Amino acid sequence: xxxxxxxxxxxxxxxxxxxxxxxxxxxxxxxxxxxxxxxxxxxxxxxxxxxxxxxxxxxxxxxxxxxxxxxxxxxxxxxxxxxxxxxxxxxxxxxxxxxxxxxxxxxxxxxxxxxxxxxxxxxxxxxxxxxxxxxxxxxxxxxxxxxxxxxxxxxxxxxxxxxxxxxxxxxxxxxxxxxxxxxxxxxxxxxxxxxxxxxxxxxxxxxxxxxxxxxxxxxxxxxxxxxxxxxxxxxxxxxxxxxxxxxxxxxxxxxxxxxxxxxxxxxxxxxxxxxxxxxxxxxxxxxxxxxxxxxxxxxxxxxxxxxxxxxxxxxxxxxxxxxx
Amino acid sequence: xxxxxxxxxxxxxxxxxxxxxxxxxxxxxxxxxxxxxxxxxxxxxxxxxxxxxxxxxxxxxxxxxxxxxxxxxxxxxxxxxxxxxxxxxxxxxxxxxxxxxxxxxxxxxxxxxxxxxxxxxxxxxxxxxxxxxxxxxxxxxxxxxxxxxxxxxxxxxxxxxxxxxxxxxxxxxxxxxxxxxxxxxxxxxxxxxxxxxxxxxxxxxxxxxxxxxxxxxxxxxxxxxxxxxxxxxxxxxxxxxxxxxxxxxxxxxxxxxxxxxxxxxxxxxxxxxxxxxxxxxxxxxxxxxxxxxxxxxxxxxxxxxxxxxxxxxxxxxxxxxx
Numbered sequence: 308x309x310x311x312x313x314x315x316x317x318x319x320x321x322x323x324x325x326x327x328x329x330x331x332x333x334x335x336x337x338x339x340x341x342x343x344x345x346x347x348x349x350x351x352x353x354x355x356x357x358x359x360x361x362x363x364x365x366x367x368x369x370x371x372x373x374x375x376x377x378x379x380x381x382x383x384x385x386x387x388x389x390x391x392x393x394x395x396x397x398x399x400x401x402x403x404x405x406x407x408x409x410x411x412x413x414x415x416x417x418x419x420x421x422x423x424x425x426x427x428x429x430x431x432x433x434x435x436x437x438x439x440x441x442x443x444x445x446x447x448x449x450x451x452x453x454x455x456x457x458x459x460x461x462x463x464x465x466x467x468x469x470x471x472x473x474x475x476x477x478x479x480x481x482x483x484x485x486x487x488x489x490x491x492x493x494x495x496x497x498x499x500x501x502x503x504x505x506x507x508x509x510x511x512x513x514x515x516x517x518x519x520x521x522x523x524x525x526x527x528x529x530x531x532x533x534x535x536x537x538x539x540x541x542x543x544x545x546x547x548x549x550x551x552x553x554x555x556x557x558x559x560x561x562x563x564x565x566x567x568x569x570x571x572x573x574x575x576x577x578x579x580x581x582x583x584x585x586x587x588x589x590x591x592x593x594x595x596x597x598x599x600x601x602x603x604x605x606x607x608x609x610x611x612x613x614x615x616x617x618x619x620x621x622x623x624x625x626x627x628x629x630x631x
Numbered sequence: 632x633x634x635x636x637x638x639x640x641x642x643x644x645x646x647x648x649x650x651x652x653x654x655x656x657x658x659x660x661x662x663x664x665x666x667x668x669x670x671x672x673x674x675x676x677x678x679x680x681x682x683x684x685x686x687x688x689x690x691x692x693x694x695x696x697x698x699x700x701x702x703x704x705x706x707x708x709x710x711x712x713x714x715x716x717x718x719x720x721x722x723x724x725x726x727x728x729x730x731x732x733x734x735x736x737x738x739x740x741x742x743x744x745x746x747x748x749x750x751x752x753x754x755x756x757x758x759x760x761x762x763x764x765x766x767x768x769x770x771x772x773x774x775x776x777x778x779x780x781x782x783x784x785x786x787x788x789x790x791x792x793x794x795x796x797x798x799x800x801x802x803x804x805x806x807x808x809x810x811x812x813x814x815x816x817x818x819x820x821x822x823x824x825x826x827x828x829x830x831x832x833x834x835x836x837x838x839x840x841x842x843x844x845x846x847x848x849x850x851x852x853x854x855x856x857x858x859x860x861x862x863x864x865x866x867x868x869x870x871x872x873x874x875x876x877x878x879x880x881x882x883x884x885x886x887x888x889x890x891x892x893x894x895x896x897x898x899x900x901x902x903x904x905x906x907x908x909x910x911x912x913x914x915x916x917x918x919x920x921x922x923x924x925x926x927x928x929x930x931x932x933x934x935x936x937x938x939x940x941x942x943x944x945x946x947x948x949x950x951x952x953x
Binding site for chain 2: 331332333334335338361363364366369402404405420423424425426427430431462464465466467468469517518519520521522523525529541542543546547550553554557558571572573598599601602603604
């Protein structure tokens, strides 16, 4: 098979596989592929974890319909000023590269939406007048969708920065019940939370990623064994696929393509993949029955048998499919 | 001057195809592609670039291997897991620390606390933005660098530029193609806009995502109109969607049926209304007539009034706030 996939193959033969489902363009079928892949793999007896990393618009639960067993707040640390101690020297605002804290006269203003929680202002304060307090920016929801472990991050409306929420989702599936959410908290100690029922024993982890090619996507795909880019054979699909391929290659990750609605457009995507030596692991024809099942929140693999066939064949072509 | 921003919450619902068609119908307007990390509008309009500017985002840290004494202070302080102990050795230590540029968020804490002054901190080139000519008027667009951040700042930059272009050309409509989601680029696209057009599909996820982005628009005080795209896919959901919109005080602009002409037009590099007079083109004409009326009623764009926040230390523009 083609180079990229072979690399993934030799790397992961003997260990659990993490597959990120991404795309440059939105609405190409990431969630459809991710949820159906999870369902089909679980039906075939594999231990599957599904992580919804599209924290701005998490949709996976609409199709997998999990029973949520636990909800926890996803917090971001924000500086809080003790005005009794503050000498209004302005070192905090000089230290902040994001313009998130400003010292104006006898006032210190914190702009929560600009703060990256780096802790620089606290370190810079000579009067020990700043401490960090958690502010909820979203919610982590953990549960089971039949045999599938389900983890979703959900950013609160109005919050601008999704990477911290994505980090929380990925931390929640990490081994041995602890995920480091914020390191070096206000008291200097590491902040960890316990996630005992969800310690990682999944042999297939599926990360449903947000669209695009910037920070939220990079945060989502980092550390995965294979990035599956779902695209469609249109000029928009091709253009955004090229951007996504460049991004995945910049991160030095393995990649392959799923061509969805493979019959609606032209042949440019196939030609591009051939010229770039990128494997197309599945070509799925446009099918109104699949779109209608999707519109109702139904898993297409349950509603349309031929679609389940496509997903099963995709699963068998994933690098460690043969290893089992 | 009025500014219409087209958004959707969920991706791939037809924002760009609708924006392109609206530009054909509007005739005189400034086009803006605010979807800077997967911009597609230029594929339809084949813009001729007349002005090109670099966009510099925040700085990124880099450890000079020769100066690093491997004390580990930087790794201890970094909140973004961006520092790794696998850099090359030098005369004093066998391994040094290294910054993973993709993970670095540019907070500069490691730079400030490195006892050896071994960490450089230089602004990174994040992308480019352009002013171009198209057959439907001037267009302001951008290309974010591969794996670059700061897309929200770039969006604000191009919206401000579009305001200037509109003023100098005497155009009174700015038409923005937004990005999916509800995060930083969407907030940057919507803040201070006159009117939002939600392009939504009648699917459970379309409705779910629309509710979130409609809440965001309401919070930012931007009034909205709804166009249901591929409306015939699920009539029941289309009705539910319209009821939901009315509850959010969003005006119904009409339904656009599923039509293969939309993809055909895209392949021919034309807008739907240029290439076809099919059901989708007729639907979009109907939507435009409602939008025109709503644009007369809504407030002028406040994008030019967004204030720059400048870091006093390096005089760099960091963010823009209304």
